[in-house]
Amino acid sequence: MAASSNLADSNRASDVRLSVEQVSYAYSANPSQAPLFTLEASSFQARPGEIVAILGPNASGKSTLLKLIAGTQEPLSGRVLLNGFVTHSLTPRVRAQRIAMVQQESPLLFASRAWEFVLQGRHPHSRSLRFETREDITIARNALAQVGAEHLSDRWMDQISGGEKQRVILARALCQQPLLLLLDEPTLHLDIGSQVGLLDTLRKLAAENRYTVVVVTHELNLAAEYADQVVLLHHGKSLRVGPPAVVYQRELLEQVFQTPLSVESGPSGRPRVTFLPGS
């Protein structure tokens, strides 16, 4: 991970997997009205194995930026390239072969078992009426093992805990064998043990499988601990992009999050934020 912030590496264009180039977006309820929300031109680049955290308060444009990266929303200007392909122009099927999204969990309509759920990740790689092959099953087994959830395979999705569910959802994303793994607040509603466990798994996966990971989160300290790069958003503007040590400046964070805080260096050498309530 130390190598990823090496300047010599970042100059080699072939190393760049995800390139977000000046993307902007505007949302308005009515075309004739002024936009209700604007995301101003944002740029950053990420390489295989790198974890990028998108940080910012509510309504700062985090989820919008994630959708633009995922290619499910068309940018107003600029473009997002994944290995040189514009993500928005890919067909849904090809896009799902390269980009996996872990969303805030949605309730299932009918109960299914964890293994059925994980096998859904093979869909973009299979034909419409094909039955699952041995290979699919092997991939699904490995995915469950990689997130430490083999034991959940035969459990019903509605009968496992939130942390276990997030692991199974992550396993489904791994089944897609993507280049880019996007996560929208994956640690929301998890207890601290599950949060750290999930992010440890994510860091291990990014290193081993060479995924590029982009994660939207509210957790400043967890992002500082796990991210190689941080994109700080405020009112639809990307204020700063860089390694946590560069982005985590006291004045900047106080301005963005509207709360007094202090930033010091934690035991791991990465910045640590302490909120100072009532001062």
Place this chain on the structure above:
Amino acid sequence: MRPLTFPRLLLRCGYLTIILLIVVVIALKLGAVPVSLYGLGLDLVHLLLRKTTELSSNYDMIVLDIRLPRILLAILVGASLAVAGTAFQALLRNPLADPYVLGVSSGASLGAILALIAQPYLAIPLAFAALVTPVGAFLAAGVTITVVYFLGRREGQVDGSTLLLSGIISASFLSAIIMFLITTLSGRGDLRGMSFWLMGDLSVSLPSTLRWFVAIGFLVATGVIYTTASDLNLLLNGEKEAMHLGVDVRRVRLVVYIAASLLTGVAVSVSGSIGFVGLLVPHVMRMIFGSDHRILIPTSALGGATAVVIADTLARTVVAPSELPVGAMTALAGAPLFIYLLRRKVA
């Protein structure tokens, strides 16, 4: 981990086919005129050996010319409604959706009646005259599901209870229009009795072009829906998730809505609106076989066929020599089950 395999799919469909065949044989035997199982068996053997001249029974006219075509029609109608119900339930992410509850059956009935009214004014070749009602029913079914879909949306999302209420309200509104049309146009002989359109009935004899159209419509539409079976599985997670897993949501939605409207249209054009089959059969099949559409669609088709053959057999035997409309039978059995499922979902 035990994913669905082709042999397992065939085995399960095999069980249901055997049950359907047994039900068909019993349905052939039962009726206002008694037929012995022995005579029936002899007839069927002769028929299979193509020795039609040796038919021994005096009742072969009743069994082969009256009961058999009606049973075959019941099979097609039941299968069509059940597959349409399965498709609507997946697309709308609502386990209580079906053509009848959503008002699509009533819309199709109205479309068929309007087509009948318009027929004398349209220059339609005689060979295609029989197809006027299914085409009218199909188009009106498509319009109805579109309207109900948009009425059921709140803030850009399909809302389960708003959708069901919109469907039920639309159904009673459309039924009122049908009642109005039938009453004001009662002088016209070509408009059949009103119970036919308001409460499904299989006792009406049909031109053979129409039978073939229904059979082909069923096969094509079911085939099309079946090709999207894996996509429908993912749509159960919601449209956003399905899209991230590689489903072309807009294409699948359009194709399946059209195919399900076609299924409803052809079924309604020959039987009127039979309720609850499209709702309950997929439910029962889901309880038995799980919610994988690769198995749910064929088993629902077979289950729907069996259910309507049973319902129609009861409809023509319980008050023999008089008859109940088959829709009354399905409603008698279906409504309490619907209430039960509704309560269970809330609890």
